[in-house]
Amino acid sequence: MYSYPAHNNPNKKPKKNLETKNRTEDQQVTLKRTLLAVVCAATAAVSFAAAQDADTEKAIEKYRQMLRADPWSNPGFLDVDRGEALWKTARGPNKVSLEKCDLGKGPGKVEGAFAELPRFFADAGKVMDLESRLLWCQEKLQGFSHADLIKRPHPGGGAPVKDTGALATYVASKSSGMKYAAKFAHPKEKEVLALGETLFNRRSGPFDFACTTCHAESGKRIRLQGLAHLADPKAAAKVVGEWPAYRVSNAHVMTMQHRLVDCYWQMRLPEPELGSDVTVALISYLTNQAKGGDISVPGLKR
Numbered sequence: 575m576y577s578y579p580a581h582n583n584p585n586k587k588p589k590k591n592l593e594t595k596n597r598t599e600d601q602q603v604t605l606k607r608t609l610l611a612v613v614c615a616a617t618a619a620v621s622f623a624a625a626q627d628a629d630t631e632k633a634i635e636k637y638r639q640m641l642r643a644d645p646w647s648n649p650g651f652l653d654v655d656r657g658e659a660l661w662k663t664a665r666g667p668n669k670v671s672l673e674k675c676d677l678g679k680g681p682g683k684v685e686g687a688f689a690e691l692p693r694f695f696a697d698a699g700k701v702m703d704l705e706s707r708l709l710w711c712q713e714k715l716q717g718f719s720h721a722d723l724i725k726r727p728h729p730g731g732g733a734p735v736k737d738t739g740a741l742a743t744y745v746a747s748k749s750s751g752m753k754y755a756a757k758f759a760h761p762k763e764k765e766v767l768a769l770g771e772t773l774f775n776r777r778s779g780p781f782d783f784a785c786t787t788c789h790a791e792s793g794k795r796i797r798l799q800g801l802a803h804l805a806d807p808k809a810a811a812k813v814v815g816e817w818p819a820y821r822v823s824n825a826h827v828m829t830m831q832h833r834l835v836d837c838y839w840q841m842r843l844p845e846p847e848l849g850s851d852v853t854v855a856l857i858s859y860l861t862n863q864a865k866g867g868d869i870s871v872p873g874l875k876r
């Protein structure tokens with residue numbers, strides 16, 4: 575008969591080793607406690623994050639109320655002023671100001687111009703949003719090179735908005751208190767609007783994201799940030815007219831073109847060129863969604 579080695583004999587009942595058993599139980603208790611602590615910590619982190627989020631929202635809402643009481647306290651007004659000075663200063667190789675720039679309501683007319691953009695411009699033969707029109711005027715009137723204007727066009731965190739952005743903030747502020755009224759009646763405008771709608775809904779890139787992945791539901795959030803339900807005209811009308819906005823987390827004014835660059839980054843898509851057809855199409859779509867919505871520039875964002 576085969577004899578099992580003593581230490582490995584299945585017929586032999588193992589001697590109960592109380593010490594080992596207790597140690598195992600202790601370890602299990604410790605493990606359970608640790609798990610509980612981890613779960614509690616995670617739950618606490620989630621509710622802490624939610625509480626922190628609610629606090630941030632409350633703090634920004636309070637900030638907004640203070641701004642309504644004293645609208646001049648929005649730091650974005652510094653860029654409105656800077657933009658106005660840039661508009662009126664003779665600049666560029668041609669040493670002229672932008673006071674003859676036609677934003678759609680005649681040369682030099684700034685008041686209410688933003689409220690009717692994007693629109694078709696016969697001189698350029700294309701539909702333009704505010705920022706692409708400002709590029710055009712700086713190029714055609716002042717003689718700046720297009721390549722220079724679109725090179726590193728957006729500021730890093732803490733740095734002030736670039737010149738084109740400051741100009742946009744100034745011009746848009748001159749439509750504050752008005753409502754979005756771009757018509758999208760010209761065939762080219764309709765075409766661009768349709769492209770914008772397609773781009774908004776079309777999935778692309780390595781994550782297969784569309785704008786709608788993040789912006790087609792209310793109450794959706796990414797990390798701590800609430801996501802605007804831009805597919806819904808009522809929700810879009812509340813937020814789109816606040817751009818360019820002073821963004822507290824970046825400590826600078828961010829324009830709509832810059833906002834799109836940030837969302838393209840969220841989608842891991844290549845950075846769209848400032849004023850390119852794709853950006854104008856998306857901005858046309860957003861503006862049309864927000865039709866009738868209030869313009870309040872510079873806005874204030876998280």
Ligand code: HEC
Nearest residue numbers: 783784785787788796799800802813814837840841856876
């Ligand atoms: C992966 C998610 C994601 C996708 C996809 C995405 N965005 Fe965003 N979007 C964000 C985040 C995050 C914010 C900023 C929210 C905040 O700061 O509170 C934002 C903000 C915005 C805002 C400003 C809304 C406001 O509250 O004023 C606009 C406009 C916008 N996105 C447009 C777009 C467009 C157009 C696309 C498609 C090209 C797009 N987004 C795709 C995540 C996304």
